[in-house]
Amino acid sequence: MEDKHMLMIPGPTPVPEKVLLAMAQHPIGHRSGDFSKIIAEINQGLKWLHQTKNEVLSLTVSGTGAMEAGIINFLSPGDRVLVGSNGKFSDRWAQISEAFGLKVEIISAEWGKPLDTEEFRTKLTADTNKEIKAVIITHSETSTGVLNDLETINKYVKEHGEALIIVDAVTSLGAYNVPIDEWGLDVVASGSQKGYMIPPGMGFVAVSDKAWKAYETAKLPRFYMDLGKYKKANAKDSTPFTPPVNLMYGLQASLQMMQREGLENIFARHERLTQATRAAVKALRLDLLAPDDCASTAATAVAPSSVDAEQIRGIMRKKYDIALAGGQDHLKGKIFRIGHLGFVSDRDILTAISCLEATLIELGYEDFASKAGVKAAAKVLA
Ligand SMILES: Cc1ncc(COP(=O)(O)O)c(C=O)c1O
Structure with a gap:
């Protein structure tokens, strides 16, 4: 049938009819005053969803693009990073990090098991020279249905003091409590086709003040996904490049639905x-x-x-x-x-x-x- x-x-994931109908409109000019109002409303909604006062940046990429943006904007070639690996998507963090020439140390667990938080604590406390620049993990490992203990790992990162915590929250954002400011998460990547209830095509990155400081000195090459450009545009309720206008109509509607719930x-x-x-x-x-x-x-x-x-x-x-x-x-x-x-x-x-x-x-x-x-x-x- x-x-x-x-x-x-x-x-x-399934898309509500209200969202489908919102997307079924002619696109309008993305530099128009009417579209600026939509961007402003979306940006407020994204802050609400991410439980952060900081900007959440919207990119025309899939979740992996948001992950890549989370690496290239805050790190430099040769930086030492700890990557948790216990499934398909956390393996991807290691692949991206290696592709950009980072010094990757993997803390792995069997697929279907959670990451061992003690292994992170041991590595981080041993790093008295503060060489570890980031701890990179996947919160909800979709390939196995495992939720990693982000809160505890993040606690050890905070005790370390220097490293950033970079998180794939692609399937935990909007499905599990991820209080970004309360926990002090530095970089949080997600994608539209998941808890957002809209089709694929947008990636989101939330960035802490500490991560923006790292951005100033980070040396990996970046252009389209240079988050500084998105931050600057956000301040003017705008986007640096042509955004997916119709997906954003949908996002406006889905964020309204989420806020009502x-x-x-x-x-x-x-x-x-x-x-x-x-x-x-x-x-x-x-x-x-x-x-x-x-x-x-x-x-x-x-x-x-x-x-x-x-x-x-x-x-x-x-x-x-x-x-x-x-x-x-x-x-x-x-x-x-x-x-x-x-x-x-x-x-x-x-x-x-x-x-x-x-x-x-x-x-x-x-x-x-x-x-x-x-x-x-x-x-x-x-
Ligand atoms: C946890 C997780 N991370 C990353 C991704 C990759 O996202 P995309 O396929 O949108 O690039 C997915 C997609 O299923 C995911 O579930």
Whole structure:
């Protein structure tokens, strides 16, 4: 059936109709007074969402572009950096850092496990000469559904005093509490197709005063993603280059929706959806990849042992028109991921879980009590 597609992947995420309609307009001139007013409203909304008084800069890039901007604006060739690596996207931090000639030290954990905060503490306290210029981590590791302990790692970075904390919050921003100013996070990168509830195409970078100081002396080459240009333009409710005008209509509408819901409610909804999904998966006697105490509120990774992950995804897509995400790199074929990020409600989870149960039955896997998944999810959602 047409137009019944249901996205249950951790990005791109579903887009509300109000946002789709807001984007379905003729673009206006990006240097016009009318567009300046939209930029001004968006910038206020972004500060609210990021819980910061500092500027949040909007770029026409995907999340990876925002990550790259987070490196090239604040560091210099040969700078020593600690990079946490426990999945596809945190590996990307290491790749970007290496591509720009930084001296990269990797603190790794098995995919599906969180980063060990003690390893960061040990490295940072041993660095009495203050050579480490940045600690770079992914908060919500979307490839495995693991939420890293950003708060604790950041505490050790603060004790170090010199290093910046650079964070990929691509799938935690708008899904989990990331109080940027309260925690003193220096550089926070995110992307539009996630908690923002708009399509792909925009990247965002929040920058602390300390990071702006580092910007003054940073020597990596930059031009299009020179954040100084964006900061200067922001002060005049403008952009340095042509922005994605229609996406920004959508962003204006989605930020209004988010502000009506309220940050606390948004975080509580994501937590509830996560717990409902995890309870259902357990009741269906399937294995969860990430432990309970470090579960990402963006995606739940399921590692079924006696039923094929790709067959599950295939039936969910063909028969029920529900898109689930697969595994990445060495987890390809071994896991599937249920996205519950952004414009997702209790009803969506119940729908996805009941279709998952039907799919499992079709595949001959009935190692669970009848309706066990739906019952477990409903109990959490009640
Ligand atoms: C945690 C995380 N970081 C970075 C990215 C990369 O973003 P993009 O594909 O928009 O470049 C993603 C995308 O899924 C992500 O989930």
